[in-house]
Amino acid sequence: MPRSLSFTEAIRESTLQCMEADARVFVIGLGCSYPNGADGTTQGLGTLFPERVIDTPVSEAALTGAGVGAAISGMRPIVVHGRVEFALLAIDQIVTQAANWNYMFGGGNPVPITIRIAVGRQWGNGPQHTQALYGLFGSVPGLKVVIASSPRVAKGLLASAVTDGNPVVFLEPRWLYATREDVPPEPYRQDLSRAVVVREGSDVTLVTYGDGVVEGHRAARRLQERGIGVEIVDLVSLHPVDHGTIAASVRKTGRLLTFDTTHGSFCIGSEIIAKVAQHAFDALRAAPVSISCPDVPVPTSTALTEAFYPTRVDIVERVLALVGAPPIAREALSFEELHLAPKYDFSAHG
Amino acid sequence: MSVSRLAPIERSARAALPRADLLRGYQTMLLIREMEQQLVAYYLQHKVFSFVHFSIGQEAVAAGVCNALQPRDAAMGNHRSHGHYLAKGGDPFRMVAEMLGRRSGCCGGKGGSMHMVDRSVNFLGSTPILGSIVPIATGAALAAKLRKLDAVTAVFFGDGASEEGVVYESVNFAAKFALPVLYVLENNLYAVKTKLLDRRSPDHDPERVFTGLGARYVRADGNDYVDVHTKTAAALVDVRRGAPTVVECVTFRHMAHSAPLLDDAAGYRDVDPPDERLRQDAVRNLRAVLARDPESEREIAALEAAIAEQCRDAIERASREPYPDPASLLRDVHA
Numbered sequence: 184m185p186r187s188l189s190f191t192e193a194i195r196e197s198t199l200q201c202m203e204a205d206a207r208v209f210v211i212g213l214g215c216s217y218p219n220g221a222d223g224t225t226q227g228l229g230t231l232f233p234e235r236v237i238d239t240p241v242s243e244a245a246l247t248g249a250g251v252g253a254a255i256s257g258m259r260p261i262v263v264h265g266r267v268e269f270a271l272l273a274i275d276q277i278v279t280q281a282a283n284w285n286y287m288f289g290g291g292n293p294v295p296i297t298i299r300i301a302v303g304r305q306w307g308n309g310p311q312h313t314q315a316l317y318g319l320f321g322s323v324p325g326l327k328v329v330i331a332s333s334p335r336v337a338k339g340l341l342a343s344a345v346t347d348g349n350p351v352v353f354l355e356p357r358w359l360y361a362t363r364e365d366v367p368p369e370p371y372r373q374d375l376s377r378a379v380v381v382r383e384g385s386d387v388t389l390v391t392y393g394d395g396v397v398e399g400h401r402a403a404r405r406l407q408e409r410g411i412g413v414e415i416v417d418l419v420s421l422h423p424v425d426h427g428t429i430a431a432s433v434r435k436t437g438r439l440l441t442f443d444t445t446h447g448s449f450c451i452g453s454e455i456i457a458k459v460a461q462h463a464f465d466a467l468r469a470a471p472v473s474i475s476c477p478d479v480p481v482p483t484s485t486a487l488t489e490a491f492y493p494t495r496v497d498i499v500e501r502v503l504a505l506v507g508a509p510p511i512a513r514e515a516l517s518f519e520e521l522h523l524a525p526k527y528d529f530s531a532h533g
Numbered sequence: 534m535s536v537s538r539l540a541p542i543e544r545s546a547r548a549a550l551p552r553a554d555l556l557r558g559y560q561t562m563l564l565i566r567e568m569e570q571q572l573v574a575y576y577l578q579h580k581v582f583s584f585v586h587f588s589i590g591q592e593a594v595a596a597g598v599c600n601a602l603q604p605r606d607a608a609m610g611n612h613r614s615h616g617h618y619l620a621k622g623g624d625p626f627r628m629v630a631e632m633l634g635r636r637s638g639c640c641g642g643k644g645g646s647m648h649m650v651d652r653s654v655n656f657l658g659s660t661p662i663l664g665s666i667v668p669i670a671t672g673a674a675l676a677a678k679l680r681k682l683d684a685v686t687a688v689f690f691g692d693g694a695s696e697e698g699v700v701y702e703s704v705n706f707a708a709k710f711a712l713p714v715l716y717v718l719e720n721n722l723y724a725v726k727t728k729l730l731d732r733r734s735p736d737h738d739p740e741r742v743f744t745g746l747g748a749r750y751v752r753a754d755g756n757d758y759v760d761v762h763t764k765t766a767a768a769l770v771d772v773r774r775g776a777p778t779v780v781e782c783v784t785f786r787h788m789a790h791s792a793p794l795l796d797d798a799a800g801y802r803d804v805d806p807p808d809e810r811l812r813q814d815a816v817r818n819l820r821a822v823l824a825r826d827p828e829s830e831r832e833i834a835a836l837e838a839a840i841a842e843q844c845r846d847a848i849e850r851a852s853r854e855p856y857p858d859p860a861s862l863l864r865d866v867h868a
Contacts, residue, residue: 252672289641
């Protein structure tokens with residue numbers, strides 16, 4: 184029977200099950216042996232597998248490169264980067280080495296490495312702790328890039344990443360760490376390359392991913408009260424993007440809205456809109472709409488982050504305009520809703 | 534040598550190696566040199582359509598180290614790795630085919646001269662971004678330790694790469710976890726055309742740096758096969774037991790950084806003019822040792838003829854190979 188797990192508990196359970204199933208799997212990263220191990224995601228694993236939970240020197244390039252080297256030598260490492268800014272210290276290993284490796288050596292040289300990277304907003308941690316950089320990873324051939332939107336998705340995607348046989352960048356929105364969902368206890372996998380329609384609707388297609396999905400659900404319920412059906416496509420994969428699922432939804436609704444919790448230029452939404460314009464232009468009844476953050480570094484003060492991050496209120500407003508419905512009074516969100524990570528329960532809301 | 538207060542090198546005695554080992558060393562070095570020399574013309578005719586970083590002059594490092602490794606041991610390299618690949622036993626034909634961009638190249642034409650790989654002999658790959666291969670080799674050694682395999686990983690990188698931070702991260706990592714990795718610091722004195730002393734303090738002391746990190750450090754004469762081979766073989770005993778070791782081999786690169794041309798006219802070389810390179814040339818000097826026995830001239834000549842023919846054959850066969858199918862462009866992005 185599924186039980187309610189948090190996002191971090193789901194990652195931990197998936198890691199544990201991967202380690203139990205395959206002795207080649209090991210975890211390597213800063214702080215992964217701590218009692219609360221990498222925000223709880225590796226908690227207790229070092230006690231169960233002392234040789235396979237490797238807490239390392241503060242050397243991101245070396246530990247990531249060691250993961251690449253172990254992966255080409257018969258192991259299946261899970262590299263953990265607690266923030267994307269630290270992963271950037273290892274960008275040569277991720278982008279130039281791991282991503283290119285199999286191709287540049289003519290095939291037959293797999294790099295079965297999973298690179299977990301925590302990304303995105305978190306209370307007041309500003310320009311060097313809360314960047315998202317989705318487009319950066321999404322633009323690299325050779326990487327599979329996935330982002331989980333809920334605990335259930337996180338567990339399945341991580342198991343798929345570890346067993347995949349290729350470099351998989353597993354992006355974890357910190358904003359979702361406290362969200363909960365009923366998660367099956369047994370191991371299972373989720374397709375690394377398929378987007379999922381997580382809510383059906385007939386009027387507008389909302390394409391989003393990661394922490395955008397929660398906002399999408401909230402906005403969609405509000406719009407449903409007005410009789411407007413929002414279909415939510417959870418991208419799941421940022422590389423490759425499942426353009427087929429998006430196009431099918433747009434052909435059904437005729438309207439497209441993308442929602443990114445990162446900068447608007449070169450964001451994932453831009454890529455979606457470009458491809459829909461090329462391949463499903465005839466299905467569009469209105470110009471696509473992109474909601475994203477302004478092109479400035481991520482600020483720190485709540486007064487500024489409030490202006491920086493779009494919310495469900497923005498989605499509601501833009502969807503109403505998109506379908507030609509009259510505007511409604513802009514809902515005021517509480518401080519908690521705006522600035523604290525949601526304790527959203529996906530199972531409670533269906 | 535006054536380049537950077539390089540400490541004097543105490544050389545191993547040539548008598549320390551049996552004649553069969555010397556002959557094997559000469560054979561390995563000559564294969565590297567002969568192959569590169571025969572390839573010069575192909576570069577000049579643009580048939581090798583990329584950078585080539587020739588290791589002529591540095592053969593003693595590749596040969597001395599790889600001949601001390603076991604077949605089960607791994608080796609990895611950098612942008613200048615034709616020699617490392619051949620010394621580890623990599624297929625010469627597939628190397629040339631790769632340099633010529635042919636389908637049967639070791640990377641199917643997707644890598645080129647800077648990407649050598651032959652997993653059948655545990656040459657796990659070479660990558661040209663300076664220092665990038667060092668943590669990867671460290672991870673290969675980590676895998677060997679986790680899998681409880683008796684296998685060492687040797688990694689070749691240059692003095693330029695040794696200025697990248699990830700090298701020090703990696704050596705610290707290997708020392709902390711007692712990994713079976715041999716770091717071969719191939720010091721050819723120049724990063725492209727920049728001298729050591731233009732890149733570091735006169736007080737720079739790699740021995741203190743690496744031993745300070747908890748690794749072992751040995752300095753070898755990279756222009757002397759016997760010295761490199763003897764010191765590497767000795768170091769490997771402890772490397773296998775988990776004592777990561779840096780072997781710094783000071784050597785001369787005869788050609789320009791990335792083209793098979795002599796570039797003395799560029800004026801940057803201060804201690805290795807042509808006559809000095811010739812005087813200290815590892816291939817020539819080891820041949821002289823072997824030829825002291827007048828009976829052996831015929832044996833050496835036969836070996837040389839065989840290697841020249843081996844290289845000609847590899848190049849001629851590779852030249853006749855088809856180019857990759859354009860459809861292969863889209864293949865192997867993922868395993």
